[in-house]
Amino acid sequence: MFAYYLDLALRSLKRNKVLTALMVLAIAVGIGASMTTLTVMHLLSGDPLPGRSGQIFYPQVDPYPTPDPRHQPWDMMDYRSATDLWSAHRADRQALVTGSALRLTAPGVNLPPLMVQMLATTSDFFPMFRVPFRYGNAWTAQDDASRARVVVISDALNRKLFGGANSVGRTLRLKDTDVRIVGVLAPWRPSPQFYDVAGGRFAGGDTSAFYSKPEDVFAPFASALEINDGGFQPFTCWQPPEEGVKLQNAPCVWVALWVQLDSAAKVADYRRFLAGYAQQQKALGRFAQADNTRMPGLMAWLDFNHVVPSDVRLQSWLALAFLLICLFNMVGLLLAKFLRRAGEIGVRRALGASHRAIFAQCLVEAGLIGLLGGVGGWLLTLVGLWLVRSQPVEYADLVHLDLSMFALTFVLAVAASLLAGLLPALRAARVAPALQLKAG
Amino acid sequence: MDILPILSTLRRHKLTAGLLIMEIALTCAIVCNAVFLIGQRLHRMDMPSGVVEHQLLQIQVADVVKPVNPYARVQEDMALLRQVPGVQSVAFSNQVPFGGSSSNAGVLLDPNQPQRTLNGTTYFGENLVSTMGVRLVAGRDLRPDDFVDVDVALKGLQTGDSKSLPHVTLITRTMAERLWPGQNPLGHMLYLTPIVGLRVVGVMDSLVRPNAYDASTAQYTMVIPLRMSADKGMSYVIRTRAQDRAPVLAAAVAALKKADPQRIITTQRTFDDVRDHFFRDDRAMAGILVGVVSALLVVTALGIVGLASFWVAQRRRTIGVRRALGATRGNILHYFQTENFLLATIGIVLGMVLAYGINLFLMQHYELPRLPAIYFPVGAVALWLIGQVAVLGPALRAAAVPPVVATRSV
Structure with missing residues (x-):
């Protein structure tokens, strides 16, 4: 019919x-x-992370030293809170992230110096966010601890500098420091560039910058802070930092922490840990608000930042x-x-x-x-x-x-x-x- | 033309007539709102900057190694740039109008008030007002003896020593009116922190913020006499004649590179490019909206053509x-034209109500202002015209039906 x-x-x-x-x-x-x-x-x-996003969380604490019940935690953390929480290693995986720009030259490559974006992070970043590698591997937790001068570079940078050849083992000069390439990423284009998302509620709906490409250079957090000392920008400061004081000790927020928690019980545990940390910091006189901690999941954090323009x-x-x-x-x-x-x-x-x-x-x-x-x-x-x-x-x-x-x-x-x-x-x-x- | 026979005919075609009315109503509602949105975007893109945009260039430099004396470095660079043929004036600034990234401060009228009165942007740097061509409407420009080195000021801020802080500021007319409505702002004090008190010595006609996302606060601008050192994010602002911009920019960049081949020029552009870049999203959105409105009107017109042709074919015998x-042929032609006019009018009336509803929704979700009444007649006229143009073809065909058809059975 x-x-x-x-x-x-x-x-x-x-x-x-x-x-x-x-x-x-x-x-x-x-x-x-x-x-x-x-x-x-x-x-x-x-x-941006199908199958994994449900286990990724974004812990936040409030280091504002003045009591103010209406104060919300800032979108990033101060150096001390972030590194304290990271070094406790209470999550299945945890990574610090903060970005900065610096000059890059490749010895033996006939190209003028480039300004590149460098992500300072820790070794868990790659397995936690399922970042694909073309050559080599991520650096190890040992490299994080020993501040090794190693980097992972993006596929785009590898093409630009080395024509896409295996560049593992080659040397790059970041600002004034020689670093060794240990890994080259396969093309990786998360949408949005979720791990850098912050401050979306102040963007007036103009959030297309959250969809930019990932950084070209990834370096161990502690190494990157030394290599590009003075090159990091705070997200915001609650009082003007003193002249000559390192950002690490300044009253500024500029580091984000991402954690992976594989079960509901672990999520609940981590929330308690976060609350305990805030209590302890209040007792030490560093925080004014002990109960002002948050831990949105990845998707909730993206929603909170209104990532879709x-x-x-x-x-x-x-x-x-x-x-x-x-x-x-x-x-x-x-x-x-x-x-x-x-x-x-x-x-x-x-x-x-x-x-x-x-x-x-x-x-x-x-x-x-x-x-x-x-x-x-x-x-x-x-x-x-x-x-x-x-x-x-x-x-x-x-x-x-x-x-x-x-x-x-x-x-x-x-x-x-x-x-x-x-x-x-x-x-x-x-x-x-x-x-x-x-x-x- | 008698409309009663038309109405009684339409009553027998309730469904098709209703559909056409709904289509016109929806189109009218969307066109009204879309045209309003386009107007909003175009208006935003016209936001005045207060500077002589067609004569200005921006060069941003990143020093790889921090210079031994970053203040001397700036003076050397500025001297170098003044030597470039065609350069009329050079300034060094922490930010530029419509540049995007900005330095801002909360402004207090009383050093002890708990909440800030407003949030304003702060321009720092020498020669800014004269180089950018900002017009002063009262008072004076900043003088060399007003200026304080930025490191000295930061130290003063830490130690609480207000002597080493800047003491005067320029503000815009809009900001003055917001802070002291109806008063002469000259001589008034404003505070950035309880110890940073600034006396208003000059009032600028207009100087827009780098981050002018919101038109209502776009002119809350101060120029503060802080002498900046060579550091990230600073820009050289060069004034030249409009027709010399391209060669002067190239020559200025070459001069800076020659002085230190190691440094990297991160930005080099005219202020026309700065504005273009800042408003590119608005331009793209306005373009999309124009496309959608035109497509919508075409689709609606096609719908009217289709239904009118159907009616004409159906009524050939009548x-x-x-x-x-x-x-007469004219009577038949007018019949269909009037019919279309009636349907369009009903659709437009419904469309107005709908347009108002959509506007309320947009106001809630996208922080848009209320739809001004002027857009309603615009939408109405557009749809009446579209309707008449669309119905003309079928109506002419109807008028061409010969009387002899009446005598045939089909």
Whole structure:
């Protein structure tokens, strides 16, 4: 039966090419616009660590020395709190992170000095965030402790300096220090660059910077602090730091701690540990608020920072409204199309076709239009994504149509046109056989 | 034209007419809000900076090795830059208008008040006002003897020695009006901390913040006489003639590199680029919105064409009968035009209500202001026009139906 309806539908579509083209175009434009923004939304709001994000947490304490019940913990920690918590090693894995920029030269490579972003972190960073390696390995906990002069570099930097060859064992000069490369990452582009996310609530919705590329150089935390001494910037300070005082001892927050906790019991344990630490620091006179600790999970932390730029969310709403209008359009046009054929439907009804048969036939036709619209929508989505990629935003290089969104394009197109076809099909199925024959 | 027959015809096509009305209403609501959003973005991109943007260049330098005397380094560099042909004036600043990253401070009117009155941005550096072409509307510019070295000031801040801190400041007109409404701000004191008291000696017409995300606070700006040392994040600001910008920028960068080949120029751009970069998201969004509005109007127009064609085809016999009974082509044409006008009007009225609702939603979630009433007639006129243009083709076809059709059975 389906094949017969399909044949009928094809004939009907061919009969009025203009109307058919209008409907296909309406669906295609609607689908194209909404799939473009939905794809961007999907890429930006996705889980940067699928399967692992539920075990990643972001502990926060409040080192503000003045009692203020309304004070919220800052988005990062002071050096002492962060290193105290890290060196307790109470989580399954833990990594300190803080970024800075510094000058890099590669001896034996004919390139001018580069300014690069360096992430100061600890060895757990790589296994905890499942960072893929192309050559070599991460440094060890031993390297962290001994402040070894070793680094891991990004795939992009390895290509730029060494043409993508295995550069493990080679030497780089960071500022005035020679360091040895122990690992080269495979291409790694988390979306967002989650481990650096902080301060999103002060960005006024303009959060596209959270989608920039990961740093080019990763160095052991303690080594990096020595190599780029004076090159680190605080996130904020609660009072002006004294001249000549190292950031490590300054009243500033600038270090983040990430922990991996594999079970609910461990999460509860760590929360108690964090509260205990704050109590202890209050007793020591360093903190004023002992009960002001937080430990959001990774996804909750991203939400808290409103990582998806408000422009992108606005565009998604716009695109959905657009699709809605295209659907109204489609309903009207289908109604016109089906009722125009009232005579033909009347003949089929008189020859014994049931309500259901007419209804099914109309829906097949609507679905076919949806499928054609889906093809058009897919092409328009590709154009739309190309336009997004040509925009000067940090996430431009991330934008692509993955398999799930490709499938969704067609599902959405067919579902939308079936929905739009429902009412016209019902009307068509109600056509009385006799009346139409008489009029015909 | 009598509209009663049209209404009675439409009553027999409730469903299709209703659909068309809904489509027009939705389009109207979205177009009103989208045009409003576009206006907002364009208005933001026009935000005044208060500086002579077309004559300014920014060069940011990162010194690899901290110079022995970072103050002397700045003076040497500035002297070097003044030698570059075409350079009219050079300043050294901690930040630039629309530059993004900024230094800010809470402002107190009374050293002992617990909450700050407002948050303002602080420009530090010599020659800033004259080089950037900021207009003073009252008082005087900062003088060389006002300036304090930044290290000395920081030490003073630690020891509580207010003698080694700067004592005067320039503020913008907007900020003065916010702090002391209706008064002459000259001579008034403001405080950044209980011991940093600054006397207002000059009022600037306008100088925008580097982080002007919010238009209402974009002009809360102070210029404080702190002499900066060569350090990260500082910028040389160069004034030149608009037509000389490209060669002067290249020559200035070359001169700085020649003086110390080891250092890295992190930023070199004209102030036109600075503004372009700062507002690029707004420009992109405005472009997208223009695209969506046009596509929306096209889709709605196509819908009207489709339904009108259907109606014309359906009513061929009726039209033929009317023509045979003496109706002119003009009558038929007007009939369809009026019908469309009626449907569009109902749609527009519904659309206005919807537009207001959407605006309320946006106000809640995206901190947008209320939709000004001017956008309602704009949306209405746009949709009336679109409707009339779309219906013209089918209506002309209807008018072309010959009276003889009435005599045929199908």
